Amino acid sequence: xxxxxxxxFVIVLFVSLAVSLANLTIFQGEKFRDLSxxxxxxxxxxxxxxxxxxxxxxxxxxxxxxxYDVVVLxxxxxxxxxxxxGLSVLLGVSTEELWQKFRRxxxxxxxxxxxxxxxxxxKAVSIEERKLDLDGVVIQSGAVRFYPYGALASHILxxxxxxxRWRLTKLAxxxxxxxxxxxxxxxxxxxxxxxxxxxxxxxxxxxxxGRFSRVLGFRPAQSGKDxxxxxxxxxxxxxxIALEGKTGAVxxxxxxxxxxxxMSSAPNFAPSLFVNKANKSVSNLFADPASPFLNRAITGxxxxxxxxxxxxxxxxxxxxxxxxxxxxxxxGFLAVGRREFKCWDTHQNQNLLQAIAHSCDVFFYKTxxxxxxxxxxxxxxxxxxxxxxxxxLPYEESGFIPNPIWKKIYKFQKWxxxxxxxxxxxxxxxxxxxxxxxxxMAVFANRGKLVxxxxxxxxxxxxxxxxxxxxxxxxFKNSTINNINKGLRGAVSEEKGTANVLANLGVSVAGKTGTxxxxxxxxxxxxxxxxxxxxxxYVICVLLEHGAHGxxxxxxxxxxxxxxxxxxxx
Amino acid sequence: xxTTFKILIAAILIxxxxxxxxxxxxxxxxxxxxxxxxxxxMIWVALGLLAFWFFFKFNYRWLWDWTYFIYGVVVFLxxxxxxLGIVRLGAQRWLNLVWFNFQxxxxxxxxxxxxxxxxxxxxSVDDVALKASKFGLWRALILPFIFVAIPVFLxxxxxxxxSGAIVFMIFFIMLxxxxxxxxxxxxxxxxxxxxxxxxxxxxxxxxxxxxxxxxNPNIDPLGAGYTxxxxxxxxxxxxxxxxxxxxxxxxxxxxxxxxxxxxxFATFSEEWGFLxxxxxxxxxxxxxxxxxxxxxxxxxxxxxxxALGITLMLGMQTCVNISMNMGLxxxxxxxxxxxxxxxxxxxxxxxxxxxxxNVSKTRAVF
Numbered sequence: 056x057x058x059x060x061x062x063x064f065v066i067v068l069f070v071s072l073a074v075s076l077a078n079l080t081i082f083q084g085e086k087f088r089d090l091s092x093x094x095x096x097x098x099x100x101x102x103x104x105x106x107x108x109x110x111x112x113x114x115x116x117x118x119x120x121x122x123y124d125v126v127v128l129x130x131x132x133x134x135x136x137x138x139x140x141g142l143s144v145l146l147g148v149s150t151e152e153l154w155q156k157f158r159r160x161x162x163x164x165x166x167x168x169x170x171x172x173x174x175x176x177x178k179a180v181s182i183e184e185r186k187l188d189l190d191g192v193v194i195q196s197g198a199v200r201f202y203p204y205g206a207l208a209s210h211i212l213x214x215x216x217x218x219x220r221w222r223l224t225k226l227a228x229x230x231x232x233x234x235x236x237x238x239x240x241x242x243x244x245x246x247x248x249x250x251x252x253x254x255x256x257x258x259x260x261x262x263x264x265g266r267f268s269r270v271l272g273f274r275p276a277q278s279g280k281d282x283x284x285x286x287x288x289x290x291x292x293x294x295x296i297a298l299e300g301k302t303g304a305v306x307x308x309x310x311x312x313x314x315x316x317x318m319s320s321a322p323n324f325a326p327s328l329f330v331n332k333a334n335k336s337v338s339n340l341f342a343d344p345a346s347p348f349l350n351r352a353i354t355g356x357x358x359x360x361x362x363x364x365x366x367x368x369x370x371x372x373x374x375x376x377x378x379x380x381x382x383x384x385x386x387g388f389l390a391v392g393r394r395e396f397k398c399w400d401t402h403q404n405q406n407l408l409q410a411i412a413h414s415c416d417v418f419f420y421k422t423x424x425x426x427x428x429x430x431x432x433x434x435x436x437x438x439x440x441x442x443x444x445x446x447x448l449p450y451e452e453s454g455f456i457p458n459p460i461w462k463k464i465y466k467f468q469k470w471x472x473x474x475x476x477x478x479x480x481x482x483x484x485x486x487x488x489x490x491x492x493x494x495x496m497a498v499f500a501n502r503g504k505l506v507x508x509x510x511x512x513x514x515x516x517x518x519x520x521x522x523x524x525x526x527x528x529x530x531f532k533n534s535t536i537n538n539i540n541k542g543l544r545g546a547v548s549e550e551k552g553t554a555n556v557l558a559n560l561g562v563s564v565a566g567k568t569g570t571x572x573x574x575x576x577x578x579x580x581x582x583x584x585x586x587x588x589x590x591x592x593y594v595i596c597v598l599l600e601h602g603a604h605g606x607x608x609x610x611x612x613x614x615x616x617x618x619x620x621x622x623x624x625x
Numbered sequence: 626x627x628t629t630f631k632i633l634i635a636a637i638l639i640x641x642x643x644x645x646x647x648x649x650x651x652x653x654x655x656x657x658x659x660x661x662x663x664x665x666x667m668i669w670v671a672l673g674l675l676a677f678w679f680f681f682k683f684n685y686r687w688l689w690d691w692t693y694f695i696y697g698v699v700v701f702l703x704x705x706x707x708x709l710g711i712v713r714l715g716a717q718r719w720l721n722l723v724w725f726n727f728q729x730x731x732x733x734x735x736x737x738x739x740x741x742x743x744x745x746x747x748x749s750v751d752d753v754a755l756k757a758s759k760f761g762l763w764r765a766l767i768l769p770f771i772f773v774a775i776p777v778f779l780x781x782x783x784x785x786x787x788s789g790a791i792v793f794m795i796f797f798i799m800l801x802x803x804x805x806x807x808x809x810x811x812x813x814x815x816x817x818x819x820x821x822x823x824x825x826x827x828x829x830x831x832x833x834x835x836x837x838x839x840x841n842p843n844i845d846p847l848g849a850g851y852t853x854x855x856x857x858x859x860x861x862x863x864x865x866x867x868x869x870x871x872x873x874x875x876x877x878x879x880x881x882x883x884x885x886x887x888x889x890f891a892t893f894s895e896e897w898g899f900l901x902x903x904x905x906x907x908x909x910x911x912x913x914x915x916x917x918x919x920x921x922x923x924x925x926x927x928x929x930x931x932a933l934g935i936t937l938m939l940g941m942q943t944c945v946n947i948s949m950n951m952g953l954x955x956x957x958x959x960x961x962x963x964x965x966x967x968x969x970x971x972x973x974x975x976x977x978x979x980x981x982x983n984v985s986k987t988r989a990v991f
Contacts (some may be wrong), residue, residue: 057802058933062917065937068944069910073903075951079861080899087861098851258851271854 099167099259103252104198106279108212108242110288111314111512117212117243117326120201123179125171126193129161134190141189145182146171160234173199173330198252199330206325208291210350211284211318211448211510213241214326240348242510244449246282249514253277280515285314293618294319297611303580303599304351304489305615310497310585310594312524313506315446318490320351353444353451356486357598360571361414361553361605362581363435363481365499365539367423368407370434372535376425379538382406385417391476396420399570411542412552414568414605416480423479428470431478432458437529438495439505440487446508447523454491457484482572492583493596496566499543500585500594503536504528543567544588554582554609560616562625563588566595568605577601582608586616592625628915629681629982635912636677636963636978640670640971642905643964646893649871650884662885662966669968673975680979684987688980689927692736692743696772699736702729703779728969730780730788735977737773737792738799738934744769745803746927765805766813769796787957791941798937802930853952856891860902860951867898885966887958890950906947909962912978913940919985928984935977 079087104119125142127135139153153170160168174182179194186192200215218226218237229248231237237251238244255276260268294305298321307317324340324347340347349355371377385402388395398416402409410418423431435441441456457478459470477483490508497506509523543565546552553568566584573579580602585591595615597608619625648663688695706729773796781789800810825833859873873895884892894902916936923929939962946961948954960970 057804058917058921061798061802061933061937065913065917065940068940069906069913072906072944072947072951075948075953076860076894076902076906077899079857079951080863080894080902081865083861084864087858088864090858091862258854 098256099193099195100254100256101195101276102197102254103276103278105200105215105252106250106515107281108250109281109283110286110291111284111316112287113283114288116204116208116284116286116288118201118203119198122173122197122199123176124169124195124197125174125182126167126169126195127157128167128191128193138189138191141185142171142182142192145185146174146178167193167195169195200326202325202327204288204292205327206323207288207295208286208319209241209323209326210320210348210352211241211286212326213238213243214324214329215239215243216329240450241350241448242282242284245447246511246514249282250279252279282511283513283516284510285309285316285512285520286318286510287316289622289624290317290619291319293317293615293622295321295323296618297614301599301602301611302345302351303597303602303608303611304355305598305611306352306489306493306596307615308493308497308506308508308594310500310506310591311504311526312520313494313497313508313526314512314520315508315510316593318350318352318510320349320355322347324348350448350450351598351600352489353446353448355488355598355600356452356454357489357579357581357600358483358485358571358573359481359487359492360569360579360581361416361480362492362496362567362569362583363485363487364411364414364419364479365543365567366435366438366440366495367419367426367431367479368411368539368542369438369531369535370426370431371422372407372538373434373531374426374430377407377422379407383410383415383418383421385415387417389417389420389476391420391424391472394473396473396476407538408542408545411539411567412545412549414546414553419479420476423475424472426479428457428459428475428478431475432456435485437505438498440491440495444488444490444494444508446490447510451490452488454488455484455486481569489596489598492581492598493594496583496585496596497594498529499536499540499565500591502540503531503533540565540588543584547584553605554584556606556609557584557613557616560613561620562586562616564612564616566609566612568609570603570605575601577603580605580608582612584612586625593619628919628985632912632915632978632982633677635908635915636975637670637674639905639908639963640673642893643889643961643966644670645870646889646896646964647885647966649873649896650889650892665968666966666971669971670975672968673972676972677975677979677982680976681982681986683983685928685931685980685983686987688739688931689743692739696736696740699729699733700775700779703733703776705729707779728967730785731969731973733776733780734788734792734795734938735935735973735980737776737795738931738938740772741769741796741799741803742927742930742934744772745799745805746925746930760805762809762812766800766809769800770813785958787945787959790957791938791945791959794941795934795938799930799934802933852888852956856888856950857952859888859891859895863895863898863902865899867894867896867901870896872896887946887956887960887965888950889965890947890961893964894950906943909939909943912936913943916981919981923984928987932981932984935981939974939977 107115107119108117110116125146127138135157139150142148142153143150148171156170157168160170182189182192183194215236216239218231218233218235222237223231223233226237238247243250253276255274257273258271260271290307294307294317298305298319301321304320305317306315308315322345328337328340382404384404385398387401388397396416400413402413402415402417405413405415405418407418409415435456441454443451443453462468462470462474474483478485494506494508498504505527507523507525509520511523512518512520544563546554546567547557547564549555554564554566557564557566564584564586565588566582569581569583571579571581578601580599581597582605583596585594595612597611599608599611602608616625644663644666647666651662773792777789777792780792797810797813800813862868873892890902893905913936916932916939920929920932920936923932942959942962945954945957946959949956949959960967962974963971
């Protein structure tokens with residue numbers, strides 16, 4: 056019984072399918088054949104504006120400005136020959152170039168192709184005026200990225216470019232399509248999901264002459280969300296001025312919260328190059344041996360050299376291998392096994408405070424040997440080295456801290472005391488990024504807390520910094536941190552301190568220089584420190600790639616502090 | 626001519642029509658991908674015929690013994706897709722097997738039918754009559770519902786709303802056919818009606834969009850609405866005799882997206898017109914008629930339910946897909962059985978037809 060009823064139902068369904076088929080093909084067939092012959096449905100996409108990137112005070116770092124693109128409709132193919140010759144007169148572009156652009160941009164008959172991008176308002180108006188002669192041309196207004204400060208903070212921001220195949224396979228599920236413009240590097244890439252606009256558009260019906268007759272449907276375009284950074288534009292500008300003409304990186308951070316106040320890497324690039332794709336200059340940049348696209352603050356790996364010594368000092372004090380009265384004699388070298396490890400000077404008797412201030416290698420060789428390589432390794436990891444800091448930027452490197460077991464497993468070699476000696480002055484296999492070193496110094500500046508550096512303050516006006524701020528107290532003795540701080544202050548204030556150049560600034564700085572030897576040319580120069588000594592507001596880390604000496608880095612830091620004071624920021 | 630033979634001939638005819646349409650929709654598009662589509666579909670059909678023969682050969686009672694095991698395997702596969710989906714942060718309908726992508730939701734439709742057929746054809750020891758008509762609410766409705774809801778949930782999460790809805794409809798029809806008390810079914814439908822507003826909130830944004838677009842195709846002129854409009858133009862412009870094979874303009878010039886998968890019916894009827902399309906619908910109807918006839922002749926209740934379930938599954942998918950092509954149903958992403966490009970769909974359909982033929986062959990034994 057029930058089967059019969061269901062059978063009847065199926066018959067009804069199929070009959071109604073046939074009936075509606077007849078309705079479409081026979082009764083309405085004429086109308087649809089018309090529509091099909093004329094292809095008279097046009098899609099006119101409209102783009103929203105990409106979200107802005109703001110600094111901590113709400114100042115715009117990157118925004119959008121309006122642009123006019125010349126777009127042609129592929130359906131008008133027969134008329135294009137005439138149209139292009141008209142356009143080439145108006146715009147001063149050869150017809151061959153227009154055809155080439157058209158062929159390259161063509162994807163579907165229904166999708167308009169943009170042939171000339173970002174023309175001036177006057178030209179756009181003149182094309183609009185001659186619209187009747189130019190069949191199939193539409194002036195489409197859109198938004199292009201606008202960089203009011205040129206190359207400023209280019210590594211943090213990143214740039215925009217057409218999506219590549221690799222990203223497309225990853226992002227297709229999120230609605231990304233070929234030829235989408237996406238962020239590459241920096242915040243533009245990491246926060247593309249928030250920043251990106253959503254396209255809308257019109258579908259319109261046109262008559263057989265291609266003239267608009269009615270709107271069939273409309274979906275409004277949506278603009279992207281604004282992202283506010285913790286970056287302070289004023290400080291960022293200062294760091295970029297100080298780095299000008301050099302190769303290296305500067306990171307400035309709030310020691311209490313971990314907010315990144317400035318992060319610059321030199322050489323840099325102008326992201327606006329990607330707006331009007333001047334392909335030549337972009338490919339030149341990519342081929343540049345100085346790698347201007349590399350964000351040296353987070354992707355550059357450098358041996359830390361002497362700036363690693365505070366970590367060794369903490370390890371020594373915390374494991375009670377040394378104390379404040381421990382004194383080692385520095386005759387300018389130390390014999391470990393059959394090798395002699397040199398100090399950069401002859402310091403004679405040094406206690407911890409003096410050793411930090413004068414950066415005595417022998418003192419730290421001995422301290423390191425007393426603590427042992429595994430011990431130094433463990434303390435270095437507690438300072439967040441050898442792993443990414445989790446800053447909201449793509450392509451962060453994790454750095455590396457060696458240990459005896461690693462050497463055994465990966466290099467099939469025994470760990471010698473000589474390795475420990477090298478390790479304790481931050482040489483050998485140790486690799487760090489400037490951001491990691493800055494974070495390490497923040498532990499001393501804030502008296503014993505490991506902060507997580509972060510860059511994002513708010514998204515779309517909603518404060519999200521609480522999600523990024525992570526501050527974990529470290530279980531060090533108060534005296535340990537305070538004593539090392541005294542040493543760091545000594546490096547600046549003492550006449551023979553390595554960072555003495557920063558002494559008479561009017562603001563009390565504490566810090567440590569480093570000169571990191573490396574197999575590829577001149578040593579890298581480091582300065583890492585904080586100011587003011589009594590109540591630190593800024594942690595600063597300067598790295599000069601092949602800068603020869605830590606002194607040069609301290610000079611850069613001096614220039615930064617001077618400028619900060621001029622502007623009343625410290 | 627035996628029923629099996631009739632079904633097989635009709636299925637092969639449809640598959641050949643499908644291959645021709647795929648060839649046509651791909652013929653003017655560039656790129657090697659398109660060139661291989663047609664060849665691959667031929668391989669799928671050949672494998673499908675093998676599967677048909679295999680499932681035709683053995684006694685379908687063997688399926689009875691293994692139903693719960695196969696059910697478990699399919700739920701496992703679906704969970705695997707689900708977990709991979711979480712890991713890869715996005716939509717996931719496929720399992721990447723070594724040499725092709727397998728879509729477990731296709732086979733889930735079939736196993737749901739087998740499961741319910743077995744569940745509702747249980748007999749008590751001392752009574753030849755079916756138990757289902759005497760089942761209380763728990764055993765007639767809630768328990769099987771839970772077993773169906775697990776795969777349905779996993780399918781909808783993939784997210785594949787169309788297949789999920791089809792499995793659900795199969796469940797409802799199987800309840801009806803198993804002589805479950807009518808008032809239970811009415812209660813069930815009423816609850817379902819109440820659940821729709823709640824369920825709306827659980828749909829993904831794009832699924833909501835699709836339903837909204839179905840109600841008014843013009844709100845999304847660049848997406849699904851565009852497809853529906855183009856598909857209607859393609860079908861309508863075919864007229865009575867069609868534009869002729871390889872001469873369709875809508876489907877070939879890329880005005881119509883998905884012209885070789887979900888919208889293959891539009892491609893076909895643009896070129897073959899009303900006449901061709903009615904013959905195609907007739908072929909599907911013929912298979913379904915044969916299926917119902919097999920079910921009516923089978924005295925074994927398991928076989929009967931199995932045959933009906935399979936027949937109605939094919940019928941529903943066909944109806945929903947063709948309605949979708951004509952703009953009468955939401956664009957839910959369901960393939961047209963035997964015609965749409967895609968290995969999982971073709972092979973599973975042939976397996977289902979194999980089981981159907983098997984029931985037809987074996988019916989006298991019980």
